[in-house]
Amino acid sequence: MMNIEMRVGYEDGSGVEVNASMPDFIAFERKYDKPVQAFASDVRIEYMCYLAWHNLKRRKVTELEFDDWLDTVTDITVGGEDEIAPLESSQPTG
Numbered sequence: 193m194m195n196i197e198m199r200v201g202y203e204d205g206s207g208v209e210v211n212a213s214m215p216d217f218i219a220f221e222r223k224y225d226k227p228v229q230a231f232a233s234d235v236r237i238e239y240m241c242y243l244a245w246h247n248l249k250r251r252k253v254t255e256l257e258f259d260d261w262l263d264t265v266t267d268i269t270v271g272g273e274d275e276i277a278p279l280e281s282s283q284p285t286g
Contacts, residue, residue, distance in 0.1 A: 198244050201267040208253060212243040219246045240268050 198210040217228040220243055224230070230239075245261050248254045254261055 196243060197271055198240065199269045200244050200248075200265055201269075202264050203266050204264075208248065210244045210247045212247045215250060216243050216246045219250075237268070240270060241265065244268060 196212040198212065199207055200210060201207045220226075220228055220239070223242065224239070241262060242258065245254070245258050248261075249256075256264070
């Protein structure tokens with residue numbers, strides 16, 4: 193089974209890396225009564241947030257319940273989609 197890498201940004205400007213894995217997928221299936229493949233075919237922000245929250249709760253990074261934790265979140269990205277590749281060499285400036 194795959195892992196899903198995410199980054200969660202918080203209102204205070206901090207952020208945390210998440211790597212959702214098997215226990216998080218099982219929790220997703222139990223909560224939503226859907227196979228985890230639904231995450232890929234019917235992407236919902238709530239699904240992404242739930243996987244991230246469950247991973248953080250399981251790892252004891254947060255003690256907040258899901259809705260309270262959501263109140264602190266400003267953004268979530270999946271798979272490093274906002275990363276910018278560094279330049280391979282310096283560029284001329286003039």
